[in-house]
Amino acid sequence: MSIGMSVEHIGADIHGDRGGPAQPLLSVRGLVKHFDLKKGFLETLTGGGKVVRAVDGVDFEVLKGETLGVVGESGCGKSTTARLLMHLIDPSAGEIVFDGETVGSAALPLREYRRQVQMVFQDSYSSLNPRLTIQDSIAFGPQVHGVPRREAITRARDLLARVGLEPRRFAERWPHELSGGQRQRVNIARALASEPRLVILDEAVSALDKSVEAQVLNLLMDLKDEFGLTYLFISHDLHVVRYISDRVMVMYLGKVAETGPAEALFDDPLHPYTRALLSSMPSMDPDRRTEEAPLAGDPPNPIDPPPGCRFHTRCPFAEPVCAERVPALEERAGRQAACLIHEADAGHSRNPTAIYAA
């Protein structure tokens, strides 16, 4: 049982858990990322110019051992958030705290943080070096972090076995020789090689066929238990997010619309956008087809997001106050929603306080 033994020392207990189980693994506060658009000559002089507000003040926490699902449509900032968390791009503002330590501080330098947080991307082919065999790809990261080559290769082969790819058959192969599902298993093994605590899965199963997707989802669940991992699972597929997540965060145009336990959020969405998103899911019942689209039009452009609540231009419950006042992300019974309907004294006619007063 050489595999079983060596897997053990990859296990979770060697990670330095600092704050105990109650402390969130990741706290994100006021995260902002604006991308500058190409400026004209005048704008360069005046310092003006337009920006894409990809992520515009996002706060959330990822608890230890949970899977946080992130959903939203294109332009909502979910992938930018993932890249910010990995420090693949620098935030314009905001703070990322990993197990009590600010990322980039002396206590948690970026290099050490990057070892503990790994990412799996949607495109399984472009995330592997075509000139490295898959065992070299998996062993590359640990070697950068000072693991001797021989040990790194042994670890790579153990991980290959663990993700369901027989090392004797697959270790020496090249990325182009594998199918999409097999390559995604390699990417998962590569992410696990540096013994991370948090794995960010950005549309990691979206490019796979349904039958293969199920295999990889099962594998992800097994690995999570075995290595004590925490997942941030980004996907546009609401069925998959509901299945795999403990909590779900819904994003719209660079802001958090709603956060809550997966079942509660799917059964009883608080934010009108979440409700519309969920009822846009095609029904699997031929006798109960969707008769009316819940929302008209496309999501607005994040270059010029609407003022006030960003959803008010498409919201069926929008009132004049929604165009003026930015809703805060209010906490209530373990759930959060950024909507004036749920914000006390916000002046929305559907607000419960208004209803009680009447």
Next chain:
Amino acid sequence: MNDTSPLIDVRDLRVVFTGGKKPVEAVNGVDLTVARGESVALIGESGSGKSVTLRSLLRLHPERRTRISGGIRIAGHDVLALGSRPLADYRGKVASMIFQEPLLALDPVYTVGAQIVESIRRHEAVSREEARKRALELFERVRIPSPARRLDAYPHEMSGGMRQRAMIALALACRPQVLLADEPTTALDATVQIQILLLLRELQRELGLAILFVTHDMGAAVEVADRFAVMYGGRIVEEGPTREVIRNPRHPYTLALMQARADGAMTKGARLASIPGSPPDLANLPAGCAFAERCAYAREACLATRPEAVDLGTGHRARCLRTDATAHALQHTEAQPA
């Protein structure tokens, strides 16, 4: 041609790509009919031959590297026998296609309006003004807001959902009877996807279009299709009315696909039923049933013969030797506690 004969009639279609080292048998004997005003979803995973089948109906494959045999009759036209001029007349006028990625299908250097006008005037002797008037009607028909202004927009100036509507308008420009759709909503966001699916359903009903809709997404197919045809390894392994195939799938592959879905009804933490292995190599197809290797119900006989279609009543057919074993299998597994 009378009105009861199907608009799309495909018989024993075989498509072999001969460009590579080994010939790739992408489609191996597909029979398919679609009636006027009917929509059929062609469902399958990558490499199942669904898009190849669809593209054959417009003869979009490179002629020199493709061997097509069998029969394709669309609205009375023998598509495989058309010469190059009649083929160009046929494309767009009798049958037209919408694609997954409108940004690739539309020409980036012309406004969408100009492309629609060009398409109309290629097929019909009408003035530019008349064609533009029809383009405007089409834009209203596919519900593009402020249509007159959008006609002068370039494809990159439109949002994804708007572009997809513009492409549908372009496809309908010459009033075709048959609309072929290749994953038309796969690249769209959820809230936009449902709008486009509803639009397709509406167009089918109001214009009496025959729609052949290729997708890998069962949910999208349920929203649009009257009938399902499930492809695997280049053949239709199961077909029937949508309700029948969804509620009572009889081919083990369809059954496994239904069970592999991470659906709302799934119990949290329960393992998904996955299909072991991977799809067959089309350059090296097995002698027997292409699914036998991954099938939970396979017997010796499945490895030896390619099964013929078994008639299960009400137009429901499955190419499987074991349809007796799969009867009510889905209901059975659902009844079990997770």
